Amino acid sequence: MKFIHTADIHLDSPLVGLAAYKDAPVSLLRTVTRDAFTRLVDVAIEEAIDFMVIAGDLYDGTWKDYNTGHFFCREMGRLNKVGIPVYLLFGNHDAESEMTKKLTLPTNVHTFEARKANTFTIDALKVALHGRSYKEAATFENLVSGYPAPLAGWLNIGVLHTALGGYTEHVNYAPCSVAELTAKGYDYWALGHVHEHAILQKSPWVVFPGNLQGRHIRETGARGAVLVTADETGIQSVERVLVDVLRWHVVEVDASQAGTLQEVVRLAGQAFERLLTETPESIYLSVRVCIKGKTAVHGELFGLESQLREDILGQAAGQGTDRLWVEKVRLETEPAVDAAQLATRSDAIADLQKFLDEAPEDAALLEALLQDLRPLLDRMPLDVVRAVPELDAIRTGDMAGIVKSVTPGLMAYLATSN
């Protein structure tokens, strides 16, 4: 007997942070959450699984388009045709979504009630599934306590959408502990809500399958669901089923040995090549390039950051595939010559360094900078304000922070741009 346990599908949730640019494989990536879900249904049909469990957050809570629900029904219809039932639990996002209440689901989809925990049984397999959907997003009560006792001699599966109390990335909904889950006496806990894949315990099994498709740079690496195999003696194995269409990666480029911008670009190109070789061809890649190291080229990179980005995009395009998308190029290099060393030069650059060190304390300068930058803040959409931390600094008037962050790069740029 086999079943798939998935959660946190967030259908039609967009990829965040990918700026469109020439030659980027834009159109291929705009429906990745759907594509990943379709792949999962394909796997379910190919593997001829017995049923599927969805442990919450099918939709994005704020997403309004009803087509998403329709798409979900269509995919469920495919499972219905081959006789695979689906047990669906609504999580915090689903509770928030208007679609959840109105969508008429195909007959093979069974939804857990929100009012109290209920149980579905599959007599032929002797499987009992216990679960309780969220009535509203802000569900902070412990739901586990209301779950029924296990059916003796049956395979008991608990379906629950929970933060389990320990994940700072996620809101602490439906808190509970692994000990509590263990105490319930079920064979398998199919959890949702936490986006990272985790097998927290094997007896009984407590599993987060992770989300189906990473949507931003904080969700790096392979994503998917789990395929669970069981027989009359209990759960036999839990394997990951990777169905993600686009994979996020942070590529670190060590520029400490590089002497020119072009060398840094070449290093990035080599890193891309390695990554492409290591990743299956069916998967797109979205990459954040972090350039690190104490390097002589720090100043040049700072001054020519736009050119650097262009050249790195060129490297990505130059790999000859449409698979690679550069999300961002982050400069995290440090100057080869630090401020203390600069000071020993006792020349004009050293003097400048001294002034710049004092700049964060110069109220008049900070005020002038603030006056220059405040109009920027006034005109930005909220989404941009959220994405750019410096805008928040401008809002709170923390110009000193901005000055401090800019100074080392500027100094290195001056010192090396003769």
Place this chain on the structure above:
Amino acid sequence: MRLTRLDLLRYGKFTDKTVSLPKADQDFHLILGPNEAGKSTLRSAIQDLLFGIETRSRYNFLHAHSEMRLGAAIEEGDAALDFIRIKARAKTLQSAAGSPLADNALTPFLGQVDRVFFDQMFGLNHERLVQGGQDILSASNDIGQILFQAAAGVGSLGHIRDQLEVEANLLWAKRKSGDREYYEAAAELELADAALKAATVRTKDWQEASTRVNEIADELEQARARYATLEQQRIGLERVRRTAPLLTSLKASEDQLAELGKVVELPENSAEVLARAEQDTAVATQSVQLFETQRTDLAGKINTLHPNESVLARSTDIEALDALRQELRSLDNDIAKREGEILVLWQELQESVGQLGWPVEDEEALAKRLPGSLVKSTLGGLIRRHDMLLQTLTSADEALSQRNAEIKDIGLQMTGLPDSELPVALMDALAIARALGDVASQEKQSETQIRRLTRDLETATSDLGAWTHDADALRRLQLPTQDEINTLVKRRSDLEAKEAADQQRVVELTSEVEALQLEILQFKATHQPVTLANVKQTRVDRDTTWQAIKLGQMALMEAAPGYEQQVAQSDLMSDQRHDRAQQESEFQIKLDQLTRLQQQVKDFTAREQQHTAALARFDQDWEAQIKAVGLPGMPLLKLNHWRLVREKVLIAQATLNEAQSAQSAFEETTAQASAALAQVVQARQPQHGPMRLSALVLLADEWVKNETRSQERRETLAAQKIRAEGALPELNHRQTVAQAAVTAWQLDFKNNLTLANLPEGTTLEAAQDALALFDRMHVQLQKIRDLRVNRIGAMRLAQKDFDAQAKALALELAPDLGQMTAAQIALDLSQRLKSELAVADELQRLRLALEQTQTQLDAAQQRLREANATLAPLLNQCGTQDKDSLRVAIANSDRWRVLNLQLTEALSQVLALGDGLGRNALAAEFAATDVTTLGQRLAEFKLEMDDSVAQQNRLSAELNAAQTTLEKIAGQADAARAEAQRQEALARMSNAVERFIKVSTSAKLLRWSIERFRESKQGPMLTRASEVFAELTQGGFCKLAVDYESEPLKLSGLRTTGERVEIEGMSEGTRDQLYLALRLAALELHLQQTVALPFIADDLFINYDDGRARAGLQALAHLSESTQVIFLTHHEHLVPVAQSVFGERLNVVRLG
């Protein structure tokens, strides 16, 4: 740190080259080398030495990377290090003995300085100097930037700042613009927002669409039901309208059938059968009579005809014979024609025999005499080979004689060549003369140079003015040192300045005194001030008069008016004084002031006189001093200039002397070479008198050239002769072989003529013609034989065969024709056959017609019988043999059948139109309906139903639209895609904003900190730079000044005349000097704070004249007191200039 020694061990073009840099008070070293001599190599070597040899060093063209090494001795204070730098990945420092040193072994000498910084701060070349000058211009309104760039040694800072500002502006600005990255992305966001709005379907939208579909479907269902009911009612009425006439007609038919009573039912076609039988009987009877008459006529005609059967039996042979007759009709003519042809051919043959000179013979003998094909072909082959053999023989003969002539000619040419050799002395003398080059132009150059140098000397000497001396005297002159002169000049300027200041002061004060006096006069005139003295005086006058009156010295009456007037005057004055106390006080102040000023004028005049006296004394002293030196009347201020001129004169004199001695040496060498060459030339050609060296060289060259040419010619001819003689035996052999072949051919030809029955002397052409004739005769004989046998013989045989056939056939069929010719027999028989055939044909036709008539008669009789038989069954059925009774019975039967049919049809129509209802039901429905109002009721129904149809159509359309709307919500991803596009645009905007904050802040910080730098460094740097600048411009400018009135602040130079020159107004050269002044000032300030490193100046003054170069070197001299200065140049002329600045002991290193 300073370098004491630099070892270029394996580096660039150098191998084990040592450059010594000994320490001196002025640590200045001039490295001289022409271009390509390795100056830039040296500069790079110093950097590689101190900071490691670069990974991809380009100085590996002689020594491979692995072998490259440098060495040096360096010192810093008391510490010293002798070390070697090798090229390797690590451990690149070694001691002089070769043991490894720590990587940081140089840190105590270099501090934290890295390669880039060292190059920026301690390296300066002409290119950077010029660039620095240009950068100053571009930053002319930003002193901070100018100072910073010079102090840091970096390139244009403005460029970096501008670049940042430009980038910021391309990212974001308050003003919306499509060019800016942010707004470009924002436009994308707007589009995506709109797309998202258009594509999003909310749950509520779907619900509405779904409900709408259901409602319309229900409404449509109701409309359809109503329509069905109406339709049912309408159908009932329509049925009554359809069936009513039929029901009426059915009733009528039933009544008529009843009237007819009992009837024998005969077949339907009975009437038709009766009529046809009667008609057939009549027709058949008529036919029988006609055919019987025809039969009798035909039999009569047949009996009259009898054709000749035997002629008919041989019809084929008769026709064949006639055909043969026609064929052979022209045979006799043909035979005569062929025999004529044979005669013509024979005559032609006889002509040929005549040509050949053969006897006249018969046909057979002639055939035997003609030669056979073997003889003909042999003879033909011989004729064809003849030309080729002759050609070969001729060419062999020609080649042989040509080569013999050639050998003879070479022998003659060799005999004609002169035979001599070149003397060794000529070659030696010529080599020496050639080594001197172009003597004439060198002499000319040398003279021009001496003239130019003499002119230079004269010009320089004339600049000495009245104080001209000869060269030795000039050199011996003991002039005061420059410092002494400077001190004296300063003292004199001070004195002059003081005198001038005092003079100025006196003038000013005098003018002030005059102004004040004028003012006092004017004040008096205006205010008529009353002084205390005036009042007192008036009172004394009054009292005196009163005293005189009292004493009786004056009569009262006489004096009274005067006294009263005096009293009044005194009172008036007193009052006025009281009233004008203020003005009086002012007046008094002015008077006091006047007195003070006058005193000051006096004082300053005295001081001025003192200063004038001091100046005069100073000038007298100077005059005495300079007279003692030997330059009476030399003004102090001119001495420095005069001294420079003197140096120029001395240098010019030395250069001239050098050039003159070089010229004499050259002349001497030329004379020697000329004499040696003349001796050899004249020994050969004594007729030549004394000649110039160039003419001698020309003569000698000609001689050598001629001799060389003869020798070469002789060698060429000898080689040609050997080649020609070597070919002779082969040519002889070829000629012999060709001759033998010709002889053999002649014998063969003769033999074959005999065989061909041709006379012995037959020529080649005649033989060729005879061969052609033989061929023709052979053909003609062949033709004669062919005509005789094949053509004429065959024709005679055919004629004979035809005669025999004709006779045989005549004997059998018509013996009467026995005496006729075969042709007549054939013609007659053919005509007889034609007439017999005509009789036979007619007989055949009549027999066939008889047979046909008999058949037709039989058929007519049969039809008569059949017609009677068809009526038999009907008569039996009616029980009668009478055709009239039968006719009545048939009419009754037919009537009964029609009525029955009508009845059945009416009933079936009623049932067919009755929508399945039975007759009774229909009759009942008919009876119950008022038929008169039927039309009106149906019209009402139609209207009602049309309404219903329109309603249904409308609802269907609505349903369709609603369903389309609902179906559009099919799970498509348009909204998801639009949202993705929104996120892409937002990310792009975020990136732009992030970068904007960075670059815009950087640009502002840069501007701010540069301003701070200016504020803190401006004073000391400009002070020192002013001094250097004045020095570099040789007094053209006296200082640098900042215009504090302008905004932004501006830097400018002050000329000694007081004129202010802004940077834009300076020449490029002056700006270079300004940059150099600032660099040197910055470097000096820098060296006050940190460890000193060698300053490397690479060809700095390449475009400077000596004066400016000297000024530049003087500026460097100052620097060389605080750090080592290594000056690289390829200008030799800078050596004396540098020596004039640094003294004769200056360290000059020559590379290459």
